[in-house]
Amino acid sequence: MTTALNTMQPARLAIFIALALAGVSPTLYASETFNTELVELDNPGMGKADLSAFESGSQAPGTYHVDIILDDRLLETRDIRFMAVKDANGSGTLQPCLSIGQLKAWGVKTALFPQLDAGEGECADLRAIPQASADFQFGAQRLAISIPQAAIDLPARGYVPPDMWDEGITAAMLNYSLSGANSRARSGAGTRSDSQYANLRPGINVGPWRLRNYTTWSRDASGQDKWDNVYTLMQRAIIPLQAQLTLGDSSAPADVFDSMPFRGVQLASDDDMLPDSLKGYAPVVRGIARTNAQVVVRQNGYQIYQSYVAPGAFEIADMYPTGGAGDLDVTIVEADGSEQHFTLPYASLPVLQREGRLKYALTAGQYRSYNRSVEKTPFGQLTGIYGLPHGITLYGGVQGADKYQSAALGMGKNMGDLGAVSADVTLGWSTPEHTAKTNGQSWRARYSKNFITTGTNFSIAGYRYSTRGYYGMQDVLGSYGDSSALQDRRRNRAELTMSQTLGDNLGALTLSAAREDYWNDGKSMASWSVGYSNYWHNISYGLTWTYSKNVRSASENRKSQKNADHDQLLAFNVSIPLDKFLPQTWANYGMNASSNNGTTHNVGLNGVALENRALSWNVQQGYGTEGVGNTGNVNADYKGTYGEVTAGYGYDKNSERLNYGLQGGILAHADGITLSQPLGETSVLIKAPGAYYVDIRNQPGVRTDFRGYTVVSNLSVYRKNDLTLDPETMPDDVELEINTRTVTPTRGAVVRADYLPKSGRRVLMTLTDNDRAVPFGAVVALVGDESGSFIVGDRGQVYLTGMREQGTLVATWGSQSSQQCRADFTLPNHSTYGGIADMHTTCRQER
Known part of the structure; x- marks a missing residue:
């Protein structure tokens, strides 16, 4: 310099x-x-x-x-x-x-x-x-x-005013998730078994219309391939009605009746179009694995999720939307082949609506069963929930098909300090296959309350009783082609989910319980779970006790199995940050004690690494009683510009397994093709040509590609979303006047955030004419470039950005023709300091 x-x-x-x-x-x-x-x-x-x-x-x-x-x-x-x-x-x-x-x-x-x-x-x-x-x-x-x-x-x-909502650009997309495992027995002949799974979710956006498909493929250890089409649908927002129109495969909402999968048409309210302050649930799956286990989640018979977890407590909160509701059937496949099963209800309380708010859904189509032998019976359903004065909500609906009719009516009430309660009754008239026509009732009550003064929160407390003659629509329609559809007819179900804070620095308690029984053969299920969690000097720890009891059917071929399944599980975990020794690293210990399967202990390390926390990893070593012996696993997950890669290795005394995965998104748009991390329901295309390999703030592993494009997913629909390019990662030859853009996408949209990067060199230029400096405060512009201007400082110096290798500058310091000059320049080959070129140029006044 x-x-x-x-x-x-x-x-x-x-x-x-x-x-x-x-x-x-x-x-x-x-x-x-x-x-x-x-x-x-x-x-x-x-x-x-x-x-x-x-x-x-x-x-x-x-x-x-x-x-x-x-x-x-x-x-x-x-x-x-x-x-x-x-x-x-x-x-x-x-x-x-x-x-x-x-x-x-x-x-x-x-x-x-x-x-x-x-x-x-x-x-x-x-x-x-x-x-x-x-x-x-x-x-x-x-x-x-x-x-x-x-x-x-x-x-x-x-x-946010609807005229600010962005329907997005025309685009085609593909979400993909590929995973597999190679297992080998450690005894005998070392038998190998391989399995693979693919999850493909293509889609097309044109204007307000979204076409989506969800297809899965799996290959088991015997080499058998299986394809499943989970759904194909078209959807768009009907903004004046604050609703979504769906054509194709979906599920009717579960706020009045049980969820009903269908192929047809549905018009249903979209609460996300309301501001947050006027809104009245994607489920989180939690469980405890005894070994290196595989977790499989099914909904309405379709496998919608598969993952591998280490021993101990786990949480799954990243499942993709499946287009509707329905209880989640969760299977934990342990390393020794044993399985745990539980059902996670996918519904929410309360149904209360604000005064004057009408929430509705109109559905017509064919019943769509996972079992292809079941008849595709036409049906219709109408539900409505309306907010009345004084905190009262009235709700109900009707269902109709050739073999089934029902009507529901209920009321909810906000009782202030006493919480919120709702109660309803459903009357059903049905003719199951090979069964005489029957009728019955199903009664339901639900309660929710957050006691602020005591820190007690009843998230869900519910009870349902169904008479012997009551059938749900899905039970009846499913019986036409599936003889097992009526085997599990629920009679009673009670459930409770609550939490209790214990005061400053004393932690919190959680409690969940469920019990249900059936009209058929005395089958019943009960489960309890109590947990405690707390922090101490950044050290987190928790203790969980669960109890499960499954009473199987006492039919002739399984009389000896009645009362066969009982288990109690006690889990303790602690996580200690090691920032003083290893940045962004935690040490952890976990203990699981089962009344049926002994006790296991696990110690390990986990953390994040690389720029923008793109790599997460964990290593664990364990030991178990009851013949389990030594176990271990190591896993890594890398989120990069073009996708996400996972890999893991685990072993126990009987086998070892290598699992791997690759997932990401492909977006085709008017400016080309962009590879990205997995696409969410709603995404934004970052367009910043020339601003290559720039990080997006608060998006781990997301940065622009070699052209200056990338995709950010999981936006808040009908809400303002700020997208910021990190200026600290900007190339030396690129300048951005504005590095933050705000977008407001509609549901399912791919919106574009246009940035205006200015590519070119940075120059500190001194402008003089006959050794006289251009006046302080003069405005300098590049001929042929209307994107901006620059101000002359002391001694004729001006800092210029986005400069071409050669061109002409015009400096102006007044309205007279004599108060301007022109300077032709050719930049030097090398920058002299911090990527900035320093040069002198003659600026000749107009004569």
Whole structure:
């Protein structure tokens, strides 16, 4: 770097800083002026720059990307055109050009002020609203609008106007998840067995329409292949009805009746279109594995999830949506081949709605069973939930098919300090196959309450009783082609989920319990789980006890099996951070004691590594009684720009297993094909051409590809989502004026966030003519590039970004033709300091 970088005089430097900061403060009350003769001390022959705009804090008219603040509330961030006007004092200022439509979308009661439309084009006249004002705070890029409260319909917290919702771009996509395992017996002949699983979810977006498919493939140890089409559907938002229209395979909602898989058409309310403050559940699967185990989750007979877990407590919270509701059947396959089974209810409480809110669903189609031999019986269903005054909600519905009819009616009540309760009854008339026509009732009550003063939270407390003559629609329709459909007819079911905080630093207790029995052969099930968890100096620990009892059918061929399945399991775990020795690493210990399968102990390390926490890993070693012996496993998961890779190895005394996985997304769009981590339901395409390998903040492992594109998934639908490119990872030859974009996608959309990276070299250029520096404050622009301009500092120096190797600059410091000059330049081959080139160029004045 030449000495030119270090010769800015202190007095002049202070003036330059003062000018730069003048636009930053939004609370300047006095007009600051200074003698502009000071800035021409070194070059009196060049004249002086016109700095009057800087004196008043103004900027040049034009379009600016600003945060729009209405009465201290951030409404949105967008491009706004500003015009130069004179205020009451005759001073120049910039005022926004806002349309009446924009003001109306922000809640302004435009109908009360017809003078807003001054007949002068698209810009509304804010002076028509008494005491209304708009203040452009240039330094902060904020437009602060103040309008009297009487002139505004205040929207609910979190409200985003529908005209800001983005239906997204036309795109084709493929989500893929490939996994497999190679197992080998450690005794005898060392028998090998391999299995593979593929999960494919292609889709197409055109305008508001989304076409989706969900297909799985599996190959078992015997080499048998199996394909399953979980669903194919088309869906779109019907915004005026705050609803989703679905055509194809889906499931009817489970808030009134039990969930019903169908192939047909459904129009159902979409609560996500409501602001968060007006909204009344994807399930989390938790369990305890005794060994290195495989976890399989099925819904409505379809396998929707498969994963491998280490011994101890596990949690699965990343299952993909399956297009509907229905209880989750969870199977834990242990290393020794034994299995654990449990059912996770997929429904939520309460059904309460706000006053005046109608939640509805209209479904018509064919019953769609996993068993292909079952008849595809046509049926229809209508449900409605309506919020009445005084915290009362009325709900009900009807179902109809050739062999089945039912009607449900219920009521919910918000009882204030006593919690929320709902009760309903369903009447059913049915004719199962090979069974006489029958009828019956099913009664249900549910309760929910969070006792803030005691820290007690009843998440779900429910009870259902069904008479002998009651059948659900799915039971009856499923009996036509499946003789086992009526074997498990539930009579009673009671369930409870609650938590209790114990005060500061004392941890929390959780309790869950369920019991159900059936009309057939005395079969029943009961399960209890009690847990305690706490933290101490960043050390987390927990203790869980579970009890399960399964009474099997006492039919003739299994009389000896009745009361055969009982088990108690006690689990303890502790996790200790090792940041003082190993950054982002934790040591952990777990103990599982089973009344049927002995005790196991596991110790291990886990952590995250690499830039942006892209790699997660864990290593465990264990020992078990009852002949289990030594066990061990190691697993790693890498999330990169183009996808996610998992790998693991585990062993016990009987076998060893190598498992592996690859998952990601492929997005085809107008600008090409982009590979990414797995795509969520709703995604955003980051478009920043030239800004290659730039990290996306708060997105582990996500960075732009070699072209400057990437995909970020799992956005909040109908909500504002901020996407920020990390400037610290920006290439040296790329500049971004704005590194954060805000998108508001509709459900299932692929929206695009366009950034405007400026590629080119960075230059500190000194502009002179006959040894006279270009005036301080002059504006410099590159000929042929309208994307921006630069300000000349002390001694004719100007910092330029995004520069071509050669071109022409124009410097302007007034309105006269003699107050500008042109400079032809060719950049040097090498940068001199920190990627910045330093050079002198002659800027010749117009004569």
